Amino acid sequence: MRLLAQLLSLLFRGTALMLGLVGAGMALVCLGGAFSDRLDAFTHAAPLWLAMAVGAVVLGGVCARGAERWVMVSLGGIGLLACTILMAPELWAAARFKPATVAQSDLKVVQFNVWHDNRSPEKSLAWILAQDADVVVIEEGAGESWPIVKALRANYPFASCGKGARCETWIFSRKKMIARGGATFEGPYLSAAWATLADAKGPFTVIGVHYTWPVPAGPQQAQGRKLARLASGFDRKSMILAGDFNSTPWSFTLKRQDETLGLRRWTRAMASWPAGRFSRIMAAPAPFLPIDHVYAGEQWRAVKVERGPAVGSDHRPIVVTFRRQ
Numbered sequence: 001m002r003l004l005a006q007l008l009s010l011l012f013r014g015t016a017l018m019l020g021l022v023g024a025g026m027a028l029v030c031l032g033g034a035f036s037d038r039l040d041a042f043t044h045a046a047p048l049w050l051a052m053a054v055g056a057v058v059l060g061g062v063c064a065r066g067a068e069r070w071v072m073v074s075l076g077g078i079g080l081l082a083c084t085i086l087m088a089p090e091l092w093a094a095a096r097f098k099p100a101t102v103a104q105s106d107l108k109v110v111q112f113n114v115w116h117d118n119r120s121p122e123k124s125l126a127w128i129l130a131q132d133a134d135v136v137v138i139e140e141g142a143g144e145s146w147p148i149v150k151a152l153r154a155n156y157p158f159a160s161c162g163k164g165a166r167c168e169t170w171i172f173s174r175k176k177m178i179a180r181g182g183a184t185f186e187g188p189y190l191s192a193a194w195a196t197l198a199d200a201k202g203p204f205t206v207i208g209v210h211y212t213w214p215v216p217a218g219p220q221q222a223q224g225r226k227l228a229r230l231a232s233g234f235d236r237k238s239m240i241l242a243g244d245f246n247s248t249p250w251s252f253t254l255k256r257q258d259e260t261l262g263l264r265r266w267t268r269a270m271a272s273w274p275a276g277r278f279s280r281i282m283a284a285p286a287p288f289l290p291i292d293h294v295y296a297g298e299q300w301r302a303v304k305v306e307r308g309p310a311v312g313s314d315h316r317p318i319v320v321t322f323r324r325q
Contacts, residue, residue, distance in 0.1 A: 012062075013063050013064050013072070015055070015059055016055070016056050016060040016063060016064060016076075017056075017060075017071075017072055019052040019053070019055040020053070020056030020060065020071075020072050020074075020076050020079065021075060022049075022052055023049045023050070023051075023052030023053040023055070023075070023076065024053065024076070024079035026042055026045070026049045026052075026079075027046070027049040027050075027078070028082050029042050030042050030043040030046060030049065030082065031082055033251065033252040037217035037221055037253065040214075040217065040252045041214045041215045041216075041217050043251040043252065044247070044248045044250075044251055046083055046086050046087055046248070047289070049082075050079070050087070052079060053075075053076045053078075054080070056072050056073070056075055056076030056079065057073050057076035057077065057080070059072070060072025060075075060076060061073055087250045090268060090269045091269050094268035094269040097302075099303060099304050099305070100323075101303070102303055105323075106303060107135065107321070107323075107324065108131065108319065108320075109134065109136075109137065109206075109242060109294065109319070110131050110133040110137065110308075110317055110318070111137050111208075111243065111292055111293075111318040112128065112136070112138050112308070112313070112318070113138070113139040113140055113210070113292065113314075114139070114140055114141060114145040114148050114312075114313050114315075115140050115144075115313035115314050115315060116140045116142050116143030116144060118145040118148070118312045118313050119276065119277060120311065120312035121145055121147045121148050122147075123311040123312045124145070124148055124311045124312045124313055125147070125148045125152075126311075127309065127317070128148070128317075129151075129155060131319060133319070134175060135171065135174075135175070135206055135240070136156065136172040136173075137169075137172075137193075137208035137243065138169070138170050138208075139169050139191065139209075139210040139243060140168060140244075141167065141168060152170070152172045156172035156174060157174065157176075158172065158173045158174070158197075159172050159177075160177070160181075160194065167182070168210065169191045169192055169209065169243070170193060170208065171194070171195045171206055173195060175197040175198055175199060176197065176198040177195045177196065177197060177198075178196045178197065180195040180196070181194055181195075183209075183226060187225075188222040188223055190210075190211075190227060190230075191210040192209045192210070192227065192243075194207045196234070202238065203238075204235070204299070205238070205240070206239075206240045206241075207230065207234075207243075208242055208243050209223075209242075209243035209244075209245070210243055210246075211223050211243070211244065211245045211246045211247060212246060213246050214246060214253065220246065220247065220253065224253065224260070227261075228257075228260050231261060231263075236297045237297040237298050237299050239295075239297045240294070240297070240322070241261070241263060241295040241296070242292075242295070242320075243293065244291060244292050244315065245291055247291060248289055248291060249269065249290055261295060263297055264296055264297075264298070265293055266294050266295070266296060267290065267293045267294050267305060267318055267320070270290050270292075270318065271287040272291060272292040272307065272315050273289045273291050273292070274287055274289075275314055275315055275316045276312070277314075287315075287316055291315075292315060292317075293318075294320045296320075299324055299325055300323070300324055300325065301322065301323050301325055302320050302321065302323075303321050304320070305320050305321075306319050306320075
């Protein structure tokens with residue numbers, strides 16, 4: 001029995017040391033993302049490094065003694081501090097948001113990557129239609145999710161993609177589209193759609209985008225620059241931007257994008273991926289990465305921001321209700 005207790009103690013202490021070394025090391029590497037896009041790729045996993053740091057503090061504090069305990073707790077503390085630097089501003093912004101009562105005249109926007117391998121497109125479609133949104137922005141509208149697109153075209157009078165065309169990113173609207181298009185100029189491929197909508201308070205433009213993954217470093221940052229050029233052609237004060245950015249808010253890439261766009265990001269620390277069964281062998285009980293985002297210009301104020309359920313896609317949908325000021 002004593003031998004078993006010693007073996008368990010050794011296991012827990014070894015685990016604490018491993019968690020402390022990896023958590024602190026990777027969290028410090030993430031801070032280098034301020035200068036390197038390659039290092040910035042590690043910042044997206046900040047919740048994992050944070051969990052490791054907490055594990056090192058708890059296990060080290062309980063199972064170790066003397067100098068060994070202080071080493072493990074100190075390593076965990078370093079990881080906690082670095083993760084706090086990365087994540088605290090986003091968490092603080094999320095805590096400060098104060099929802100308001102929704103009015104009939106408000107604009108309801110749904111952002112949803114419906115996933116080309118959607119497990120149950122009929123559930124996704126039923127959920128979208130139940131929202132009765134004014135604007136729906138979807139990504140990966142092909143493959144198994146094509147029936148969703150077909151049904152939305154039948155239920156919404158205006159779509160950003162012409163009849164007969166197969167687009168990956170779509171905007172559907174109940175408001176009349178004065179103009180529409182996509183990212184067509186030279187540069188890195190960017191799945192994007194835009195539409196200028198008629199409104200009693202003046203026309204406004206909605207842009208939908210879908211970024212590539214953050215690894216390898218470089219292509220996602222180039223897509224961000226292309227989006228900035230696209231957005232510069234419209235009135236940003238009345239603009240709404242939504243999409244799957246495949247980028248977390250504690251990454252320096254997204255922080256720089258927030259500054260460049262000059263729009264307010266209303267989705268704060270709202271995890272949207274992964275959802276449900278996101279691969280053939282893996283399922284997620286809850287999302288932990290906020291990678292779907294909704295921005296708006298200064299003429300808009302969000303009165304409600306919420307996350308939808310898992311309905312077949314590997315992403316949770318996002319619903320933002322705006323009031324034009």
